[in-house]
Amino acid sequence: MDNAFADRLRKKSFLLPEAYGNEFAKRVFQRKDILFALAVLLFFIGLALFAPLISPYDPNAIDLKNKNLNPSEEHLLGTDYLGRDLLSRVLIGARTSLSIASGVVLISLFLGTAAGCAAGYYGGIVDESVSRVIDIFLSFPGVIFALTIMGVLGSGVFNLMLALSIVHWAKFARMMRGQVLSIKKQEFVLSAITGGAGDFYIIRKHIVPNAIATLLVLATIDFGHVILSISTLSFLGIGLPADVPEWGAMLSAGKEFMRTAPCQTIFPGLAITLVVVIFSILGDGMRDILDPNHEGGEIY
């Protein structure tokens, strides 16, 4: 492969493993912004886990007498077009988004790491073919790809996870391939190879541990993207069945009543934004540690 497009795709992921393992963890816990984002994330996860206990109402209880209400003391965020309590629905929606996104990121991470390892480690024809497949998957806008797959599979939690994983694995594979190529050149890998260690042993003991920090950063950044994709597909009515409470779907249903009851549009969107912002702060902070920016001088 020697065209500039593909090269750029790969170079983009080429972070040298400068800080790994303990050193990386130590520096992560020294940064206030990361710690703050982690605390907020844990809070969100807590809310999602204990949603049924915290929610003031049953998120699916229909109450047509109290539909499209604005925030009040009984309903802190108001109610939707079927009179369901919006706060309870937003809380339970966190479960949907976070759990599906975790699934997608884990599957993509696993698939991508495996493919990237194979391509980077074995090189030759394996690398050629895997890289070619990665290029094709990356030359297609992700949302549209997922949309097409969902069109075939039909809506559903499992199908959504599958579709998004098919879209997202390629990023991990590209990153992992770059990592493997750079780690493979390091002395300790060369000496392990000379020492007669098996391929699987080298990948498990040397390559994966050294790439883990970079993969973690990508996974964190990607987590936010996956949450955005989930809500986009649900918003289009292609993602999840109607009875699963999800922020994008809530927005989609609520937008019809935007003129009179804008809360149904505002709050679910705010929830999505906040969660994605948290993952952006986490991901950016960790990436800064791996790949610190150069200092800029002042101009006068």
Next chain:
Amino acid sequence: MSLLEIKDLSIEFPAGENTVKAVSHVSFEIREGETFGIIGESGSGKSVIGLALLRLLPANAKVSGTVFFQGQDLLSLKPSELRKIRGKKISLMPQNPAGALNPVLKNGLQMEDVFEGNRAEKKEGMKKALKLMKQLFLRNPEKLCTLYPHQLSGGMRQRLTACISLSFEPEILIADEPTKGLDPEAKAGAVDIFNKIKTEYEKTMLLITHDLDLALEVCDQIAVMYAGEIVELDLASKVLSTPLHPYTKGLIRAQPRNGLVPLSGQSPSRIKLPEGCFFHERCRYSGFECSRKHPEIKNYKGGLIRCHFLSLK
């Protein structure tokens, strides 16, 4: 008479919660037509001085003291006034020619930069610059101007940056580590270039280097820096042939042709400098007083030296 007068120059950089003292209380003057050398290990603060004179340090650097040039204090000039001096009256020959040339611009344009703002001057100046390039052993300068920096060799880039720095005929040239990272052949070329600048153009120069051969060849006066301070200042021939300060002696012994005896130990941390003489931990003559009292710089046999044991030598 002195052309550039530096008084009590101190430079600090914040590093997290601490401050790094890069340069402390340095004073010296450069007379018209002379070549003044600053030598010392890397990290001794010598390059920082060169950049500070033209206020090219990052914005977070704290610079105090005065730098008088033609009756003006460079450190308190307005930016617009400063620009009239930069490149025109005082110019900098950068440390790393490969990094100092913009990779996406043609060489010719980067030469014209110096004449920016005056069309007539630009035309006239470029003519002179082309002549200068020929004199500095660059063949076919017109063609060179249409090329990009990455198409030149290391030695050619070196000469090109030298030309850029000299093309406005500045009164002072600050050369920052001009031989750093050059191969021996290019180094020899650099010595030729500086001799030429010195003898033919009679330029005043501030030469910052760790290359003692170059310093001996070109400089009239030399200041030796250690841990941000001047420890010895005298005529070049005196400093390099009969060094007085133990650090200067060590530097000379570390030269390959003098047996390559390295100085033991490391430069002290610049966040927390040691008590007493900054050099006492590495000094073979170190005595009781050295670890207690910081030596002042004193006149001694026509030069300046910062050491407690003057009387012993």
Next chain:
Amino acid sequence: MKYFLKRAGFMAFTVFAVCALTFFLMNVIPGGTAELILKHTLVGLEESATEEQLSQISSRYNLDDPLYLQFFRWVKEAVLRGDIGTSYIYKKPVLYLLALRLPATVQLAGASMALAIVVGVSLGIYSALRENRISDHILRIVTLFGVSMPGFWVALILILIFSLKLKLVPVSGYGNLENLLLPAAALSFHSVAAVMRVTRTSMLETLGQEYIRFAKAKGLPVWKIISRHALKNAMLPVITVIGFQMGSLLGGAVVIEKIFAWPGIGSLLVDSISARDLPVVQGCVLAIVTMFLLVHFLVDMLYTHLDPRIRYG
């Protein structure tokens, strides 16, 4: 030239592979296509459909052939006669449907791209020049939210504020400039933030380079340093990101077109997927991938043009 051909080959291969992928994907669940076509032929008379009619349709659309044969026939028709199929539902050639919808999408994506470049780059430069001041911090927080807000939510909030509350622009429609404002703003929001971020980082990195310091030492004024020395270098990574943003713009266009009832390819794609109108889905995918790859091709050309190290590499 050789590079050009190679590049075109890669593009053709990718388009082919994506089409094949879509084709087989849409046919993963076998059967049903004939019933689907029949349903749209006999609207309201579905009950009367007979086995005979089904097999008639199957043979007319060659639905009983193996998949690879069907795909092969599609490619042959597409390459030889430029015929990429007929919609099962609208009974019109796909090419005709695409031609009808393409201008709207190009208009929307083009306007958003222009916004992203102009606003993103200028705010990014501003932010870099004001590093760590209040305005920089505010802009950084805005971009953090900008890259994190879902596009459809931005669209709805914009409608809520500008159409419903302030009544400045219509909620939806197509044709006038005032119709384009909200969709383009909503679609470009994410890209503006992304472009701004990378511009800021890249500008800061460039401003820390040695050639910028040398340019300062030459006495160039600030705006000249930025326009001549910093901008071109700083734009290299920005251009790459702009290429990648094209993907997110085309993806985002699907949702934005749906919300604003914008008659583009995105909404056609969503409708066709819901209706399982395979030839149209295939056509939309073909169009979108081609646009995406063309933009990347342009980006590459621009990149090579700006960086002489690649051009003469």
